[in-house]
Every structure is written in C-alpha cells, then in structure tokens.
Amino acid sequence: MAEDAAAPVPDAQLEVYARAMLALNGLVLSPADLALVVDEFRRLQDIAGPLLQHEMPDRLDLAGVFKP
Amino acid sequence: VTLAGLGAGETARRVRSREASAREVVHDTLARVAALDAKIRAFTEVTAGLARRTAERIDAVVASGGDPGPLAGVPFAVKDLYDLAGVVTRSGSKIHAERAPAQASATVVTRLMQAGAVPIGTLNMEEYAYGFHTDNPHFGRTLNPHDPARTAGGSSGGSAAAVAAGLVPLALGSDTNGSIRVPAAFCGVFGLKPTFGRLSRAGTVLFVSSFDHVGPFARSVADLAGAYDAMQGYDPADPLCVDMPCSETASRLELGIAGLRFGAPRGYFAQLLEAPCRAAVETVAGALGAKAVEIPGCIDAARAAAFVITSVEAMNERARELRTRFADFDPKTRYRFLAGALVPGPWYAKAQQFRRWFADEARRWFADADVMVLPVAPVQAPRFGETEAVVDGRSMPLRVLLGRFVQPLALLGYPIVVAPLVSDNALPTAVQLVGRPFEEEKVLRAAAHLERIGVARAPVARDFLPA
Numbered sequence: 001m002a003e004d005a006a007a008p009v010p011d012a013q014l015e016v017y018a019r020a021m022l023a024l025n026g027l028v029l030s031p032a033d034l035a036l037v038v039d040e041f042r043r044l045q046d047i048a049g050p051l052l053q054h055e056m057p058d059r060l061d062l063a064g065v066f067k068p
Numbered sequence: 069v070t071l072a073g074l075g076a077g078e079t080a081r082r083v084r085s086r087e088a089s090a091r092e093v094v095h096d097t098l099a100r101v102a103a104l105d106a107k108i109r110a111f112t113e114v115t116a117g118l119a120r121r122t123a124e125r126i127d128a129v130v131a132s133g134g135d136p137g138p139l140a141g142v143p144f145a146v147k148d149l150y151d152l153a154g155v156v157t158r159s160g161s162k163i164h165a166e167r168a169p170a171q172a173s174a175t176v177v178t179r180l181m182q183a184g185a186v187p188i189g190t191l192n193m194e195e196y197a198y199g200f201h202t203d204n205p206h207f208g209r210t211l212n213p214h215d216p217a218r219t220a221g222g223s224s225g226g227s228a229a230a231v232a233a234g235l236v237p238l239a240l241g242s243d244t245n246g247s248i249r250v251p252a253a254f255c256g257v258f259g260l261k262p263t264f265g266r267l268s269r270a271g272t273v274l275f276v277s278s279f280d281h282v283g284p285f286a287r288s289v290a291d292l293a294g295a296y297d298a299m300q301g302y303d304p305a306d307p308l309c310v311d312m313p314c315s316e317t318a319s320r321l322e323l324g325i326a327g328l329r330f331g332a333p334r335g336y337f338a339q340l341l342e343a344p345c346r347a348a349v350e351t352v353a354g355a356l357g358a359k360a361v362e363i364p365g366c367i368d369a370a371r372a373a374a375f376v377i378t379s380v381e382a383m384n385e386r387a388r389e390l391r392t393r394f395a396d397f398d399p400k401t402r403y404r405f406l407a408g409a410l411v412p413g414p415w416y417a418k419a420q421q422f423r424r425w426f427a428d429e430a431r432r433w434f435a436d437a438d439v440m441v442l443p444v445a446p447v448q449a450p451r452f453g454e455t456e457a458v459v460d461g462r463s464m465p466l467r468v469l470l471g472r473f474v475q476p477l478a479l480l481g482y483p484i485v486v487a488p489l490v491s492d493n494a495l496p497t498a499v500q501l502v503g504r505p506f507e508e509e510k511v512l513r514a515a516a517h518l519e520r521i522g523v524a525r526a527p528v529a530r531d532f533l534p535a
Contacts, residue, residue, distance in 0.1 A: 017410065018410055021409050021410050022406065022409055022410075024409075025383075025387060025390075025391075025409045026387075026391045027390060027391055027394070027406070027409070029394075029406075033394075033403075036403045037403050037406045037407055037410070038410075039403070040403045040404055040406070040407035041407040041410045041411075043407075044375060044376070044379055044407050044410075044411070047371070047372050047375045047468075048372045048375060048376055048415060049372065050368035050369040050371075050372045051369045051372035051373050051376060051415070051418060051419060051422060052372075052415065052418070053369075054366065054369040054422060056418065056421055056422065056425060057425070059425075061424070062421045062424045062425055
C-alpha cells in the first residue's frame, strides 16, 4: 500500500472517474467541458494536499457533530 | 445641501430630530445613485418605490411623536442574495433572475427596517458568491471607486463599492471564504463578519452553509456597530442561528481598548505580503501594542479544508441548476462547482474533522490576546485582467493569493472587523481584527480606537465626494 495521502492519478483515469462521478450526479458533459472540470479538480487536488497529509489525532470528540 | 453621503448615525439623528425627513433623505439618495452608479455599477436594481413608501411610514411615525427607530431614515442596500419582499433575488445568476419576486424579506433586512432603515436596492456580486472580483457576466463588472481600473473585490463587491462611493451609508454582504473582508479591504470601508451563527441567514441564498455569514459594511465603526446591533437576535428560521441574548455594541465603543490585549501572528500570516499590506499590519499592530504570537504550521491545511468543504457544499447547493441550466452559468464558476462533484467523500469528512481540531488549536492562540491583527489580502486591489502578482519576490496566481489570509479563518467562524487604512492618492489597505467567538464588542472597540486615533478611516472615495 502506498503511504501518500493522495497518489498521482493519470489524466486518462481521472477523466473516466470524472465522467462517472458527474453521471452519478446527473450530468453528462462534452469532452471539452469534461477536460475543464478535470483541470479544476487538479487545482483542488493540489490545494487539498496539506489537509490530506495532516495527521489527525484519534479522538472521539472529532467524530460527527450531530446530537439528537 | 444633499443629504446623501451622510453617515448612518448623522442621518438618523436628523430624521429623528425632524431636521430632515426620511423622504428628503431618500430623494437625495436616489438622485445620487442615479447620477453616480454608472461609474462603478454597484446596483443591480434600485427599489425606488419601496424606498419612498418606507420613508413615508417613517415620517408618519415621527410626525405622530412615535419612535421611528435608531436607524430612522438611513438608506441601505443589500447584496443581491438577500430577499427583499417584492423583488427578485438574483444571487448574481441569470437563472435565479427568472424566479418570482421574494414573498418576504430576509430576517436581517426586516430587522434593519424595523429599526427605521430604508432599502434602496440590490447590489452586484459574483455569480452565486463564488469568487473575489465581482466581474459578473450577467449583471456587469463592479468597479473600485478608488480606481475604476481595479476590482472592487468580491463576492460582495457591489456592497463595498456602494458604501465607498457614498451611495449608501450601509450595505449588507455575505462572507463565506472572505467575501465581506476582501471587498472591504479593496474598497477601503469597514466590514464586519460576525461570529458564525450570530446573525440569521434566513431569506438569503446559501452558497456553503457550513461557512456562510451575513454582515454589514459602513464608513464608520459606529455605523457598523449600529447596523449589527439592529440585526442581532435569535431566529428559529435559520437552524444554525445561535439562541443567545443580544449584546449591544454601539454604546460600548467609547470604552476604547482599556483592558484588551492584542496579538500579531507570525509565520503563515506574515509571509507572502506586498509591502503596503505588510505596512498596514505593522502600523495597526504598533498602534495597538500587539505582541507577537506564534502560530503552528497548520494554516495551509486549514485553507485546504475550507476549499474542500466549499467545493462539495457549493456543488450540492447548485446541483439542480447545473443539471438543468449548465449553459447559463458563468463559465468562470461552472467548472469550479462541478469539480466539487469529484471530491472523494473521505476528503470532505476529514475536512470537517480537521475543522473541529483546528478550532481547539485556535483557542490557544487567544490565551494571551483578546484580538489578533492579521492581513486581509496579500495585495491591494488588482487591476482587471491581472492574473499574477509578485509577493516576497515570488510571482503567484492571484486566484491562489487573494484568499490566503481570509479563507483559513472561514473554518473558525470567529468575529472579524476589517479596518481600512485610506490615505490620499493611495489605494486602500486594511487589516483583519479577529476576536474570540461572540466577542464582537471587542473587535469593534479595537476598530473604533483605531478610527479615533486616525489610523483607520473610510472616507468617501475622492472622485465621489459631494460637490
């Protein structure tokens, strides 16, 4: 198993993933639009890096917040 | 002599004392908007009829010897995501512009009107509040009153610009990742992002519910505090509105900074700043006697968490419109929304988990300080078309830079006043004054002190001064 929080994903695989995820949300895009969404996601992935690498302590109080 | 361009406090004083009528104030304000708004394009709609009817009611109350409220006759305008009864709430969107007019006004709008304020119209914004420029393809580009070649900031750019140009003394905006703070800094006006949950969001179009705040802009701290006080109060219509007593702030500004301790964070918040923005922080920190505070190196992760939460919740809010009206979105925002659909679920869960942890960390920063002095943006208002800026010798995309100091704080929901530093012939700079949760009074007192000693000021932009 890789230890990195987020491993690199080749463009072709990411496009397949993007198409599937958008379809699951009821959206079918042209290849050009899909490429732009993937570009945006790449930016988001770069920005998310520090969060994904941040080691969270194992604390119950950090679990879900809903209280009935 | 025109009554437009006066501050809120002075306007209310004149109306309450019968030196002026609310109708005269509205007449002069509408004339000023008609004459000057074309220079900045802040308004998306002027509600002249509603304003005149409201003013007539206030004048009738004054004539009958009743109390017209602390904001009697004060003109205000709202970011175009607040419901105004009888007006279409566009939210910067061509799609929302086709909706029916709002049946009722947003809670905070109603409260301002109950305090005597008069709604003048709706103000331009980024489409669905997603961006820092207010360069809207459907309703136009709002220009900075201090330099029309530059952005007013966003997403509440119309609100900040209308106040900076003296078109209205008060405006309402919203802040998710900095959308009150950045335009307040770029336009040189005071802005308040209250504690998350302090003011009701009922009757506003949500962008990212986990972070959405509503708040006012003004040209003085007293006006800012007066508007905030009028809007306070629990509202069961917003499930995140906190049920706690109101805490009046305007009458406590005169306490000054006695007993307050100030901090100025090092590390992340002191890196990647243009010289004027760094100078603003140093000037304010010096004036307040702020002590250096070490901040742990987790701020990049905080910003990342804010991005992840924003992407997912924004996509969720607009999923239906994206499915049915994809082509009608601003091309700048539609792909940002859709990228949120690609975020793996565990990233979102971790971002919310990090938020809890980060809130615990942040409480420690305030162990020896009541108010922190932080930069707002790393740069002053950029020119339209600029995509990069050089800070600390590094060229960086503005899209990455503009939220650098405001977005990490979105996670915390702490109260923040933006205090502007405006000098002749220079673009505004500003600082964030950050307090502990529900301690709006302290950040407002700090801002009022800075205003009193002449460090912070928010005059009407030079080209808009009344003749």
